[in-house]
Amino acid sequence: MSEKLYSATSEGQVEIPEEEADAIRAEWAKNDAKREATKYSRDRQSAYPDWREQLDQIYHEGIDAWKVSIKKIKDDNPKP
Amino acid sequence: MALTQIKSTIAAPQAVGWVKLSVTTASDSTTVEVTSGFSTTYDDYMIAVHHAVPETNGTELNAQLYIDGAFRTDSFYNYHVNRSSDGSTSYAGSADNAAAHMRIMDGWGSATGEGCDGFFYVFNANEDAGHQKVLYQMIFDGDGGDQNVTSAKGVGSYHDDGYTGGFDTMVCAGVRFVAGADKIASGDFVLYGLTK
Numbered sequence: 001m002s003e004k005l006y007s008a009t010s011e012g013q014v015e016i017p018e019e020e021a022d023a024i025r026a027e028w029a030k031n032d033a034k035r036e037a038t039k040y041s042r043d044r045q046s047a048y049p050d051w052r053e054q055l056d057q058i059y060h061e062g063i064d065a066w067k068v069s070i071k072k073i074k075d076d077n078p079k080p
Numbered sequence: 081m082a083l084t085q086i087k088s089t090i091a092a093p094q095a096v097g098w099v100k101l102s103v104t105t106a107s108d109s110t111t112v113e114v115t116s117g118f119s120t121t122y123d124d125y126m127i128a129v130h131h132a133v134p135e136t137n138g139t140e141l142n143a144q145l146y147i148d149g150a151f152r153t154d155s156f157y158n159y160h161v162n163r164s165s166d167g168s169t170s171y172a173g174s175a176d177n178a179a180a181h182m183r184i185m186d187g188w189g190s191a192t193g194e195g196c197d198g199f200f201y202v203f204n205a206n207e208d209a210g211h212q213k214v215l216y217q218m219i220f221d222g223d224g225g226d227q228n229v230t231s232a233k234g235v236g237s238y239h240d241d242g243y244t245g246g247f248d249t250m251v252c253a254g255v256r257f258v259a260g261a262d263k264i265a266s267g268d269f270v271l272y273g274l275t276k
Binding site: 005011013 | 110117140168264269
């Protein structure tokens with residue numbers, strides 16, 4: 001049997017009816033799957049340099065050097 | 081003639097500005113339901129979130145509205161939230177125009193000392209037509225060595241497809257907060273109404 005789920009209300013904790021609790025668990029599972037599937041994208045976002053730094057790199061080192069830097073981030077965080 | 085007595089009645093003081101209506105405390109709660117205090121007395125409401133912490137590290141904080149007798153879980157929510165932190169000038173965000181909730185923030189951490197504070201504002205909750213519109217901003221205080229701070233700012237609405245589909249009312253009578261995974265370990269959700 002699944003663990004009971006509770007809602008906090010201003011009157012205290014109230015047990016969530018099982019049917020609604022099942023729907024919440026299903027939503028959690030969906031969120032988990034979505035979060036896992038999109039993790040690479042968030043990891044890439046945090047790894048990319050600021051756009052000003054990217055433009056600076058293109059100006060000083062050329063577009064090919066920039067592509068190498070960006071490709072490394074993509075390769076380090078592969079799309080599943 | 082000398083004045084010997086003055087009789088007068090002093091009117092009872094009227095609350096002005098924000099009036100505290102209820103406090104809901106999360107304690108390993110799957111949802112936090114803020115309903116007590118919503119009425120026709122106030123049109124605008126603010127829920128102040130104090131140090132809310134999830135059970136699962138890095139999850140999302142989502143919200144749903146209580147309309148026509150239930151917290152709506154159908155896909156009539158729109159939202160856009162953007163996130164920024166002190167470590168970068170880059171912005172991340174998420175958005176949806178057919179969601180089952182409004183995303184308040186993501187990357188919501190649960191390490192010791194971490195927590196989320198902020199406000200969730202409901203405009204004209206008693207408007208019985210059209211959309212219900214909300215505005216929110218959260219501050220997430222990280223606990224890592226850099227003690228970073230993250231801001232999540234967003235807007236959301238629940239649109240009236242449900243209303244035209246047979247709702248009796250579009251009045252918002254509550255807000256429910258749900259974590260994207262697992263429970264909300266702790267935190268206070270304080271409801272205020274703005275005096276008309």
